[in-house]
């Protein structure tokens with residue numbers, strides 16, 4: 001589910017962060033075209049600054065930068081609410097899904113408060129190159 005379809009649901013508010021100025025401008029246009037601008041807070045910044053800028057914690061975090069999600073997992077963990085879920089998208093070199101699954105679980109080894117992880121294949125990006133998403137269910141206890 002993308003941010004637009006989440007924002008289309010009633011009583012849901014969505015915060016989105018985009019560092020690129022042109023992509024941010026297009027994001028604002030999309031918010032209007034999809035009639036979700038009233039429920040979207042759209043921030044033009046480097047996402048690593050968010051834990052210091054925002055007091056709010058989030059029930060669900062999407063990480064749609066599969067090439068570098070490993071660099072940003074610490075930021076996402078600083079923003080997720082107790083009991084929240086992080087959708088960790090990753091591009092990985094692997095022979096098959098099982099190898100990609102092991103690689104992503106290995107990357108997440110040591111994440112504090114990880115209660116449950118489900119890994120799914122999203123698509124084949126290229127030969128021996130898969131996109132997977134790991135749904136991280138987190139709790140402080």
Ligand SMILES: C[S@@+](CC[C@H](N)C(=O)[O-])C[C@H]1O[C@@H](n2cnc3c(N)ncnc32)[C@H](O)[C@@H]1O
Pocket residue numbers: 017018019020023045046047048064065066
């Ligand atoms: C693969 S695109 C995702 C496109 C679209 N935002 C989506 O969710 O479908 C990744 C986006 O992350 C943005 N990005 C990369 N590094 C970032 C960072 N440190 N903080 C915020 N946005 C970043 C890029 O400018 C790019 O638009």
